[in-house]
Amino acid sequence: MRAIEIAEPGGPEVLEWREVPEPRVERGEVLIDVAAAGVNRADVLQRQGFYDPPPGSIPYPGLEVSGVVAEVGADVEQFKAGDEVCALLAGGGYAERVAVPWQQVMPKPGGVSLREAAALPEVACTVWSNVFMIGRLRRGETLLVHGGASGIGTFAVQLAKTLGSNVITTVGSAAKGERVKELGADEIINYREEDFAEKVRADVILDIMGAKYLAGNVKALRTGGRLVIIGLQGGRKAEIDLGALLVKRATVHATALRSRPVDDKGVIVRSVVDNVWPLVEAGAVRPVVYAEVPLSDAAEAHRMMDSGEHVGKILLVR
Template sequence: MRAIVISKNGAPEVLEWREVPDLRPGRGEVLIDVAASAVNRADVLQRLGFYNPPPGDSEYPGLECSGVVAEVGADVEHFQVGDRVCALLGGGGYAEQVTVPWQQVMPVPDNVSLTEAAALPEVACTVWSNVFMTARLRRSDTLLVHGGASGVGTMAIQLAKAFGSRVIATAGTAEKLARLRELGADEVINYREEDFAEKAEADVILDIMGAKYLSRNIKALRTGGRLVIIGLQGGISAELDLRMLLNKRAAVHGTTLRSRPTDEKGVIVRGVVDNVWPLVSAGAVRPVIYAEVPLAEAARAHEMLDSGEHVGKILLVR
């Protein structure tokens, strides 16, 4: 088969389309003929040498895919050859085939094409696990989403609105802010021109920036608020005013998804299928797709992501 291989760490051109050894599913695994994958910030970090895959996962980039089940290993439940599926991966999505534990595989939701489904696993699982499972967003809560134009951001806005919460989202251009309003954001903030901590009060904050936003995020939290940090684009180290945290009876959670064991991912995946897929099938939540790029041209897709101009997901299609 063929796959995108990171020949060395560096710029997008290090991503090379090569012939690689064929795959066979192991015990409890499903082999998927990949129809599409998607580009995530983690793929860029892996390309740069800062985010290697967990032990045992594929060295090829790609944290999600859609496709058709080609083969199943022993002890696989619920899936059979020919099923249209999408999957949450530890790696390997930038390839013609991928193997994945069956617990991380999901049926393609109704009213979504096989290609579109590749835009869903990583963002749906990230938002469900962090905003709903960890931060316990309630209907009466306000959610503040940083990086609202990202794949995760566009999913968080739609999903929170579908559950009846109020949503504030940040972005850096007027065009992106307008798009976030179209997706359902009740209030938008241009982080280049305004200080979100002076304008926003939130019960839950979904943050991709880390250190740079830590003190202002705590300031923006309401009493009993929950800050969930899922990215470190603004640095890894910052001072925390514990007095403010205590006075607000607030909580700070730091989470990752890729490195979790299969059983934990399986719990998240089942939660997504039970709670998110019905909303997708009904049209209340949709994949937001910025562009579709041939899988062999993954370097061009990474250049798009690096430019920061996208809203939603960039897909890699076969």
Template sequence: MRAIEITEPGGPEVLAWHEVPEPRVERGDVLIDVAASAVNRADVLQRNGFYDPPPGTPPYPGLEVSGVVAEVGADVEQFKVGDEVCALLAGGGYAERVAVPWQQVLPVPDGVPLKVAAGLPEAACTVWSNVFMVGRLRRGETLLVHGGASGVGTFAVQLAKALGSHVVATVGTAEKAEQVRRLGADEVVNYREEDFAEKVKADVILDIMGARYLAGNVRALLTGGRLVIIGMQGGRKAELDIGALLAKRAAVHGTTLRARPVEEKGVIVRSVVDNVWPLVAAGAVRPVVYAEVPMSEAAEAHRMLDSGQHVGKILLVR
């Protein structure tokens, strides 16, 4: 089969469409003929040599796919050949086929085109596990989403709004602000022009920035608030005012999804199918697709992501 290999750490030009070995299907695996994958920030980190896939994972980038089941392992009863599915991966999605533990496979939600479904698993599982399972966001509370125009951000805005929360998002341009408002954001803060910590008070904050935003995030938390950090685009290390945290009886959580055991991912995936997929099928939450790029031209898709101009997901289609 063919897949996108990272020939050496570097820019988008190091991504090459090569012949590679076929995946092995273990007893608990589902083999998927890939219709599409999607580009995530983790793929860029891997391309740059900073985020190796977990041991035993294919070396190709790609944390999510959609496609058709081509084969199932001996112990798999939940899926059958011919099913249209999408899947959460630890890696290997930029390829013609991928073998995935069945626990990480999801049915394509009703009404979502097969290729578009490739943009759902990573965002849905990230948002549901962090905002609702860890952050415990409840109806009527306020969620602050940093990077509201990203794939995760656009999904978080819609899902929190659909479940009855007041939603605030940060963005970098007026054009993105308008698009995020159309997705349901009640307030939008342009981080280039305004200090979000002066304008926003939130019960839950979903943060992709890390160090640079830590102090502001603590200031923005309400009493009993929960800060959930899922990225380090703004650095790894910062000073934490423990006194401010204690005074607010607040909590700071740091989480990742990629390296979790299959069983933990399976719990998240099943919860997403039960709680999120009905909202997607009903149209209350929809995948936001910025562009579809041929998988063999993954370098161009990475250039789009690197530019920061996109809103929503960039798909790699076959």
């Protein structure tokens, strides 16, 4: 088969479409003929040499795919050949085929195409596990989403709004703000022009920036607020005012999805299927797809990601 390999750390040009060995299906795994793969910020970091795959995982980039089950390994009863599915991966999605632990595989939800389904696993599992399972966002509370025009941001805005929360988001341009507002955001803050910490008081904050926004996020929390950090685009190290946390009785969580054990991911995946897929099937929450690019031209998809001009997800398709 063919897959995208990273020749060496660097720019998009280091992504090469090569012949690679076919994956073998082990006990408890599902082999998927890939229809599409989602492009994520983690893929860019891996390409640049800053985010190695977990030990033992496939070295090709790609954290989510959709496709058709080609084969199942021993002890797999949940899926069969011919099923349309999507899956959360630790790596290997930029390929024609991928073998995945069955716990990380989900049936394709109704109401979306097989290709569109590739835009769902990473964002759905990230948003549901962090905003709702860890952050415990409740109806009537306020969610602040940083990077509302991203794949995670566009999904978080829709899901939180559908489940009855007030949603505020930061974006980098007026055009992105208008698009996110169409998805249901109640308030838009252009981070190039305004300080969110002076305007917002939120019960839950979903943060992709890390160090750069830490002080502002703590300031923006309400009493009993929950800050969930899922990215470090603004750096790894910062001071925190513990006194402010004590007074507000607030909590800070920092989580990663890719490195979690298979069984932990399985718990999240099953919860997503039970709680989020019905909303997708009803049309209340939709994947936002910015562009579809041939899998063999992953470098072009990464150039789009690097430009920062996209809204929603970029897909690699076969």
